[in-house]
Amino acid sequence: MSIYQFDVKKANGESISLSNYKGKTLLIVNTASQCRFTPQFQDLQKLYEKYQPNGLEILGFPCNQFGEQEPGSNEEAVSFCQLNYGVTFPIFAKMDVNGPHAHPLFQYLKQQAPFQGFDETNSMAKLLKLMILDKAPEWLAGDEIKWNFTKFLIDANDRVIRRYEPHETPLDFENDIAELLAPKTL
Template sequence: MSIYDYTATKANGEQVPLSIYKGKVLLIVNTASKCTFTPQLEDLQKLYNQYRDAGLMVLGFPCNQFANQEPGSSEEASAFCQLNYGVTFPVFAKADVNGEQQLPLFRYLKQAAPFRGFDESNGSERLLKMMIADKAPEFLIGDAIKWNFTKFLIGRSGEVIRRYEPSDDPFSFAAEIEKLLA
């Protein structure tokens, strides 16, 4: 099984088979417009600009499961990304990434790349863990997506390479992206 076995819904309702991205290196991210990590959209766009001609595709999935940080419609979420951060990579319809209504794609991603645990020596991760404990303690358990801007790196064959947590800056793993693009 690979990510190519799944479909996603665009903000306009159109179904997109992820198999259209065969041969690309993908970065799949759950996003939100009112999150502490929202400025990562700028770096995600920069990564996309820098590596798209070599085969990188970033896919954004707005999510409102974390403290109602994506309250608008799918169209509003997409427009926010474009207007405020110049996002040109695909931003899909709002979706759940945890729970009974989660997209099957995210169920697969979490199984393929489980949560690595919090790095207690990292101040950002300690703060993130405290915030989750306060606002969404149910997501502290198991491999649940912990918060917005969890990122999954996918190889050219559709295999999940690695999961990066919200506190992981997108440029911190640019070398891994370059390696997959080579």
């Protein structure tokens, strides 16, 4: 299987193949405009501006499965990101990332980068786990996406490198991105 085999929908409903991103390093994020982690858009945009010229593409996929934190239309989700955070990377149509209607892209990503558990030494991770236990305990099972702003890093050779949980901010793993984009010397 390959990430490039999947088609997704743009906010306007037009279908696009992820094969359009062949040879790029990708950061795929499920997003929401009314989430505790929504301010991560600011750091995602900083990374995009810094590394997009070197081959990074960030792809945002709004999701309303977690506390109904993306209640608006696709167009409203895009507009929110642009107006509030200056987002210039693509924000696609809303989609499910868990459950029986989960988009095949996220089913694949979860298989390639399974959930590694919560870091109980991290206070944000502990709070996130308690929140999920209270609001959506069904998401705690297995490799399901735990909440909005779960991020997947894919290298230019189509390998899913790592899954970052919602409490992990984009700047926390900037070095992982920089390393993938660094020219390799012999």
